[in-house]
Amino acid sequence: MSTYGLGSVFSPQSVAVIGASPRERSVGRIVLRNLREADFTGPLGVVNPRHREIDGIATAASIGALGWVPELVLVTTPAAMVPRVVADAAAAGVRAAVVITAGLGQGPGSLAEELAHAARPSGLRVIGPNCLGVMSPHARLNASFAAHPAAAGDLALVSQSGAIAVGMVEWGLARSVGFSAVVSMGDALDVDFGDLLDHFALDQRTRAILLYVESIRNARKFMSAARAAARAKPVVVVKSGRHAAGARAAATHTGALAGSDAVYDAAFRRAGLLRVHSLDELFAAAETLRHVRGTPGRRLGVLTNGGGVGVLAVDTLSDLGGTVATLSDQTIARLDDVLPGTWSRANPVDIVGDADGARYTAALEAMLADPGTDAVLTMNVPTALSSASEAADAVVDVLGRRRGRAAEKPVFAVWLGKEQDAIDTLDAANVPTYATEAEAVRGFMYLVRNQEAQDALKETPPSLPEDFAPDTAAAQAVIAEAVAAGSEWLDPLQVARLFAAYDIPITPVVYAADAEAAANAAEALLARGQAVVVKILSPDIQHKSDVDGVRLGLVSAEAVRDAAAGILQRAREARPDARIDGVTVQPMVVRQKARELICGIADDATFGPVIVFGRGGTAVEVIDDKSLALPPLDLRLAHELIGRTRVSRILKAYRDVPAADTDAVALVLVKLAQLAADLPQVGELDINPLLADRDGVVAVDARVRIAPTVPLHKGPGHPRFAVRPYPKEWERAIALADGREVFVRPVRPEDEALFRAFFTHVTSEDLRLRFFSAVRHFSHEFIARLTQLDYARAIALVMIEPETGEMLGAVRLLADADFDRGEYGILVRSDLKGQGIGWRLMRLMIEYAHWLGLRVVEGQVLRENRTMIAMCRQLGFQVRPDPDDTTLVRVVLPIGPLPPGS
Structure with missing residues (x-):
């Protein structure tokens, strides 16, 4: 139901606690105390049939006995009572419930299922169960059992973990960071990430959204809501479980490369979210977003009275992909007039250890006025020759007087030492402050990455070539043929037909049942002066090199015959259980300056089909140079996918090697994405290697696995795409x-x-x-x-x-x-x-x-x-x-x- 009823969660006019208890340290008592201490202004009721009053508040035996209908109820009763309590609330007309109680189980026959059946018919929204609760500081609502209430602010926090939510609240209190809302989702029986992203994207009190994610259940709903929210405001996400071995059982190289966390990373990128990898980084991102609304570019100027920390800052900037701003000749001349002759005369601008407020003022004004600088990091190292407070006052004074283009440039601050008065001065002037230069640079780069994500969401992609018209009927016939035969893998001849339907270049292949047939099949190729490749053909042997099942560079019929016989014998000895259909014969592809690539389709249990690209060859998993993207793709997204790999560097020209045709590589990736859209039965597809040079691309070896289509999403359209393709x-x-x-x-x-x-x-x-x-x-x-x-x-x-x-x-x-x-x-x-x-x-x-x-x-x-x-x-x-x-x-x-x- 998306945002329906969520106003009753975050801005209720009345609240009742069901299960409040007089017992010290009980959850019900803590929740009631937190509600009262937050000064909630609406009617507050307590439901408990065993006590007449709790903490001075008269109780009612049931919701009906209150005499009025609460808009929101907080449920802390024992698990067995929760479904009946929620059913009573729904019948009374309650709009929403926060179920803090744990232990309701999951799946058919569980208390959680009973709870869902009780709430859904009336449209009652449920947060939880098994959650910390909800805080909405602007509404004076602390419907949680947290130790301290969140301060009011403009960051919305949505967390699957109550402990993480508490930690963020405590961090915020220590740094005067406030929240528009804090939500602990718990088991997310009803209200999930998609609903909350939709809500906070439209919430005028929320400037940025912070997510703590453990797992996503409904990928299409999440992606749809996340993309919409990211267009409206920054969304920062941290996900736990980054090193789960989710791809160990994959049968293809592309499947093995597409680990679970890598798919999440691709999904977050496609949605325009800013991903960080730890709570420290989430805190740093929150500190930045609290003060700064955006940045016009990635060029950072560094102003410091200590040269060493300035160098460390630009080193970190380079490591993170930022750009060290280059000062113009006019700016250097301007600084020469106001700084001592020992200043650095470059970025970082070192104004020397005895810098006073006037020196900070002159240098900062010049750097903000420089058209080659997009933001400035100002740092102060405590010395006996200068005043940290005077330097902070100077920075604040400059910011108060700046106008025009300079006023758009963010300023960050690092004041080393225990100069709390200086830090308070900067904080009051809305300058983000950090403990170290590395944290400050990361904060700047969060803004850069977030702006790039926003720009990517708004870009107009180029059109596909007009002559790309896949023969979907021919492709579907190939799949139907394999399904009818009960095959899990397409044989090489079927793969060739499938690729022909999508105009993906692939080496021609001929089937041979035995060694003699292989020699005969090779004759035409040998007559044209081409060398030959012979490979084992078995539906049970997907990695041919595992059984020494490939022979390259064969130049005579006799060599082909001997190679085929040897391959068949070794395969039968190494895999006596495998079905051996024969061998395939192909021309030897010799492209001296081609790069070996891998690309294909993997299948993720949460997000469905994923397009994989990277460095190819037999050591593909060891090299582990890959990037992933969710389909559908256009050419811009395909080029971006290529650019995120190390192998993209050697696709460019170097020494006597011409640049490879990256447009042809990108087009193959787009075609694979279209294939995944047209053929949901394709479970995995692996092209390894895809040879690429200046003349184009050709697939040398490819495998395709088909599998029953298990829908991940309700509604029409592709049953497994997390991002629905063009209809x-x-x-x-x-x-x-x-x-x-x-x-x-x-x-x-x-x-x-x-x-x-x-x-x-x-x-x-x-x-x-x-x-x-x-x-x-x-x-x-x-x-x-x-x-x-x-x-x-x-x-x-x-x-x-x-x-x-x-x-x-x-x-x-x-x-x-x-x-x-x-x-x-x-x-x-x-x-x-x-x-x-x-x-x-x-x-x-x-x-x-x-x-x-x-x-x-x-x-x-x-x-x-x-x-x-x-x-x-x-x-x-x-x-x-x-x-x-x-x-x-x-x-x-x-x-x-x-x-x-x-």
């Missing part, structure tokens, strides 16, 4: 009322120019009616929000005139994370009204809502927009006053089952 099935030609045929398709990320041209044909009044306010500037960010869609829960259908290619109108539908409700929006060119465009788009939107399985479609319409209200009534929408805004009405359409034959 091509919704491309269609339709006829308007006047008989004209138009083309309708889902919006694509590259449609920015199409939308920009469309808006020139929409009046300012129509824009106001659509967006509820005047729209005067169509920025890249504004249009990116309309074109960069997460197809898992959002769709925008554009209508295009086929002859001109012009956009006539668009309708969009945004579903909640549980595919229960959807909200629509529509806009038609102002000069084309009255031609039935809006009507056809609305009908298509309703059809799509049926396809998604939504229960309700709704929207907000300005009361003055009588045309839209009339069309909604004709389509069956109910029109109701908006309870929160008298200028609006809500239109609501119940969605029934899709009619037969639709």
Whole structure:
């Protein structure tokens, strides 16, 4: 149900504790005490049938006996009582429950299942069970058994661990860091990461979201919510269990490379989240986000009165991938005028150990004014010749007076020693302070990485080559043939047919049942002067080198015959249990300056198919040079995937070796992602090696495993993709009322120019009616929000005139994370009204809502927009006053089952 009812968790008007106890140190008593000490202002009730009063508060025997209905209940009863208690709360009309009680078990027949059945019919939201509770400082709500309440601030913390939540609260109190909310999810029976990300993405009191993750259950829901949240504000995540050996049982090299944590890392990157690897780093990220909203670039200037710590800072910056800012000649000249002759005359700017406040002022002003500097790290080393407090005052004074471009540049501070007054001065001026230069540089790089993630989410990817049109019918026939034969692995001939369907270059292969057939098969190749490769063919032997099952560079029929006989004999001796079908014969591929790569598809139990790329060869697992990405991919994402590996460096030209065709490599990765989208039965796919040089790529060896498709997600579309691909099935030609045929398709990320041209044909009044306010500037960010869609829960259908290619109108539908409700929006060119465009788009939107399985479609319409209200009534929408805004009405359409034959 996504964010439904979560307002009752974080801003309840009334609260009741069920299971509060007078027993000292009991959870129920601590929760009640924390609620009272937080000065919760609404009605506070206590339910306990065995005591008349607890801590001076009269108790009620049941929820019904309270005489009023609490909006939120906190449950601390014994586990066996929880389902009945929650059922009573649901029946009474309670909106939400925080179930702190542990020990409800999991799965069918458990108390947790009973709890879910008790809550869901009425829509009662549940946090927990087995959780620390919830803190919402701005609402004066401490519904937890933590030792101390969180201070009010603008960071939202969502944690699967109560202990981590407590630790973050204590860290915040020690550093005057506050939270908009702290949530311990516990077993997350109902409310999960997706729901909470949706909630805090829209929460005006939350500037950044911190996540502590142990595992993700619903990957598509998480990815959809995380991508939406990351577009709105920074999301920082730390995940435990980074070294779990999740890939040991994989049968292919790509499967072995795709360890569980590497897949999580790929998922976080795809969602635009900032990943850190420890609580220390999470604390540092929180400190940075508390003070700084962004950075315009990665070039850091370092100002210090101690040269050694300045050098350490730039070393750390280089290690983390940042850029040491280069001072302009004008800045150096300006600093020459105000600094002693012994200053460093470069970045880091060492203003010498006796620097006073005036020296800090002059140097900082010059560095902030330098166009080659994006941010400044200011440091102070305590000496007997200078005053740390005076230096801090100088920094604050400069920041208070800066204007224009300099005002956009963040300033970080490291004041070594025990100069608390100086640190307090900086903190009060909203300057992030750190204990060491390394922490400060990491803080700066968090901002850089977060900004890069935001930019990546908004980029317009290049289009695929127009001539890439996979033969999906041929590919599906290959899979069907293998399934019918009961095969787990495609044989090399089937692999070749599958790759041909996706235009992936692969070495030709010929089957030979025995040594004599191998010699005959090789004759044509040998006659053309080509050497030959012979490999064992067995569905039970996937790593051929394990049985010495490969012979290279054979140049005569006799050599082929002897090699094939030897291979077959060794395979039977080494694997007497294996089915030996024969051998394959292929031309020897000799590309002297080619690089050996590996790429393929692995399958993850949580996130489904994953695209793997890296350094290939027989020692691929030992070298372990790989990167992963969740499909679908476009060419930009594919190039980014390549760039994250060490092997990408040798794809460039060096010495007498020309650069490899990285565009061809990227295209193979995109094709593999498309293959994974089209063929859910492909469990693993391994190309090793893929040879790449300036002339292109060729797959020398490849294996494909097929497996039954076990859906990871509910709803239509690919059953296993965590990121839903472009829904091509919704491309269609339709006829308007006047008989004209138009083309309708889902919006694509590259449609920015199409939308920009469309808006020139929409009046300012129509824009106001659509967006509820005047729209005067169509920025890249504004249009990116309309074109960069997460197809898992959002769709925008554009209508295009086929002859001109012009956009006539668009309708969009945004579903909640549980595919229960959807909200629509529509806009038609102002000069084309009255031609039935809006009507056809609305009908298509309703059809799509049926396809998604939504229960309700709704929207907000300005009361003055009588045309839209009339069309909604004709389509069956109910029109109701908006309870929160008298200028609006809500239109609501119940969605029934899709009619037969639709």
